[in-house]
Amino acid sequence: MPEFRYAYYPGCASQSMTIEANQTTRIVAKKLGIELHDMPKANCCGAGLLTDYDYPLYIALNARIFAEAEAMGMDIMTICSTCLMVMSAASRDLRRDTELLRKTNDVLGKAGLHYSGDVKIKHLLWVLVSDVGLEKLKNNVVRPLSWLKVAPFYGCHTLRPSDALGFDDPMKPVSLEAVIKTLGGETVEYAGKTKCCGFQVDLVTEETAEEMTAKRLIEAKDNGADCLVTPCPFCHINLDNYQGLSGKRVSRKIDVPIFHLAQLVGLAIGLTPHEMGLSRHLVSPESIIR
Numbered sequence: 001m002p003e004f005r006y007a008y009y010p011g012c013a014s015q016s017m018t019i020e021a022n023q024t025t026r027i028v029a030k031k032l033g034i035e036l037h038d039m040p041k042a043n044c045c046g047a048g049l050l051t052d053y054d055y056p057l058y059i060a061l062n063a064r065i066f067a068e069a070e071a072m073g074m075d076i077m078t079i080c081s082t083c084l085m086v087m088s089a090a091s092r093d094l095r096r097d098t099e100l101l102r103k104t105n106d107v108l109g110k111a112g113l114h115y116s117g118d119v120k121i122k123h124l125l126w127v128l129v130s131d132v133g134l135e136k137l138k139n140n141v142v143r144p145l146s147w148l149k150v151a152p153f154y155g156c157h158t159l160r161p162s163d164a165l166g167f168d169d170p171m172k173p174v175s176l177e178a179v180i181k182t183l184g185g186e187t188v189e190y191a192g193k194t195k196c197c198g199f200q201v202d203l204v205t206e207e208t209a210e211e212m213t214a215k216r217l218i219e220a221k222d223n224g225a226d227c228l229v230t231p232c233p234f235c236h237i238n239l240d241n242y243q244g245l246s247g248k249r250v251s252r253k254i255d256v257p258i259f260h261l262a263q264l265v266g267l268a269i270g271l272t273p274h275e276m277g278l279s280r281h282l283v284s285p286e287s288i289i290r
Helices: 019-031 055-072 081-096 098-109 124-139 175-182 206-222 233-241 243-249 261-268
Strands: 004-009 034-038 075-078 121-123 149-152 227-230 258-260
Touching: 004 055, 004 124, 019 034, 019 258, 019 261, 055 075, 055 081, 055 098, 075 081, 075 124, 081 098, 081 121, 081 233, 121 124, 124 175, 124 261, 149 175, 175 261, 206 233, 206 243, 227 233, 227 261, 233 243, 233 258, 258 261
Parallel strands: 004 034, 004 075, 075 121, 149 227, 227 258
Antiparallel strands: none
């Protein structure tokens, strides 16, 4: 039996707007000996939108996902930080509140499902650092990224709420930096790496969101970054897709390529630009790839 087996939950964004993240993750996982099992019956986690609107529905939808993984005998791995945050918070609540778990199982029972409360939810970043391990990751590097200065961008949902996630320090995280260094790259330190990219603000105050995105990018670039890497597809959408608009908002050309976490790993372990779907990026990374 493979050492690393997970029920794979890519999330909605990585099956549509950022399919290159899903595509690359599958290839990287295979090369690292990670066995990903699709969850064909899994539903959307609710993306945080249902949490306050209909809490019991939010819990039931996520418990349904957990029940499928439990039936598969596996923990869940996701590449979406928002899915990570939403599912982890639901899992926390179900572990803490036995009555909530009982009531939720009453709902699940109508569909022939049951959840015991034991499934763990992990992000690809966590799997690389804690399960696979940095030594095994390093052993798979064939193209050390020694020429690249990489700015880590955690965003919000990979780190917070810390009582539901708890993998890294929400104020002083180190996991992304550890991966960058393991791949041979040089990390770039800057204050905005744990702050919001602006995604949650886009539909409310577009001007503010663009200014937030520009601030994060410019701060990283001014500190010497050749590129950014993020474990969050929604952060990638903002930092890459809206980079042009953000630059215009602050009257500055930014031009900083953004990598999905799996793509940076893929670059170091020998994947081609085509395999990683790099042509889908609006800000081309061509100039920094060797």
